[in-house]
Amino acid sequence: MLCQICGKNPASVHFTEIHDSQMSEIHVCERCAEEKGMQASAQQHKFEIADLLAGMVDSMTQTDEERVGHVSCARCGLLYSQFKETGRLGCSECYSAFQFQLRPLLRRIHGDTHHRGKSPSHGKAVATRSRRIQRLHDDLRRAVDREDFETAATVRDEIRRVESEPVPAVDPTPTDATGSAS
């Protein structure tokens, strides 16, 4: 079926109208639907990380952008500029490596930068934290061995940051909670 407005493209958006108790159906293509403001699809409202990032980069100077673009994740090697292209991070450590760039982005996407949901069980979280510190120490040793002092400095800062984080607290939203504050 062809679009009833332009008569060229296949109709993929279908509307039913009632006027004076008369029902009529309209079949149009997406382009015409959009032009006439008829598109009911959520497509036009979808989140595009690339758009968000592009908007944020606009406010940066070129030197800022170059500096930020070359920041990389010590663990997986992903460059911030690669993240900007794909909208996908490389590994869980990327969140630490790009924390200064990610914070404003997360705020823009979610309106917040702090997790308030469930967390892995307490005992496990403590064990996980020490495993993580151990792994970072390994990374540090390897970086020093190959005389990559830039990476070593990043990893050292990361170790300090993780060590200064409070030991994970008990799950803030117990699943057996009954009744709410309201």
Added chain:
Amino acid sequence: MSEAPRDFQELFSRTSPWLQGEGPHAEMVLSTRIRLARNLRDVPFTHRARDEQLLGVLASVSAAAQESTAFRGSLLLRMPECTADQRQVLVERHLVSHELGDGARPRGILIAPDERLSLMINEEDHLRLQSMTPGFQLAECWALADAADDELDQSLDFAFSQEIGYLTSCPTNAGTGLRASVLIHLPALVLLEEIQRVLKSIMQVGLNVRGLYGEHSEIMGNLFQISNQTTLGRSERDSIESLERVTRQIIETEERARERMLRDARTQLEDKVWRAYGTLRYCRSIHAKEVINLCSAVRLGVAMSLPGLCPLRTLNELLVLTQPANLQMAAGRELSPAERNVYRAELVRERLIAADREQSQDSQG
């Protein structure tokens, strides 16, 4: 608990539980879904991981899950071992995303015996835990996913930070990794052209609207998928309660619109319902999208309690069974688009006749 399907064929021969047309508000809300995104801390995210690392994830995650009570005895389907048609059937059944369905990398899906729980492995995130229930039951759906997540958490080391929460490949999912959604049928709001206003207000309160087949899919058959948009800064419970509250308001708005339509244009409405039913019942060649749109009118008729139409379950099943890959799987061979339309018409007629027969037996018995 029901017996697990042993293989793809057995899974295919069963009706998905989310299509059963049961549960609260089933005449308007087809299904409720919860998805949780998780990643293993020590492995790069799927798109940056090597195939051998992904094979490791597939092995360790499926082993951990099979040990849990939630996934005990579940069916594991490895995407590279499935045919393109089988993968597409899983997509059409809403078990597998388009990304997982491409089959190019070591990905898989674990399907719990009753199919309410499933676990996509090596999708955009290493784990995408999914629970699906028929009708409008967010609390039950969340309880299922939450319990399964707790069990998996016992044996898997999830990427998590105190500040940001669960770490995901795309920052839009970071935090809770939660996507809660309802699939809702809103024909009256569409007919009365009030849908744009409603959709706009849904988006203003931070919820998202998509079509039947998720992201980037088109709105068909007046079916809308409404879900939470953000995952950081709110607990799972908050996100779910807000979706629940808004959905209740939408249900009321749609109900009022239906009442108005019945009052002002009852005959036209009944005419539309019966013409749709007539087309489905007697067609000889029909396109998938037309089935979805006609089923929408019949669904409205069922909700209006017009006697003599088919049950909701049949309408829900037709949504999936008339999709191209499901159709080819049922036919047992590849069909050209023209052949598909003929075969689809046959299937629709048979299903409606069978539903008719069942209903008349019920009323006699």
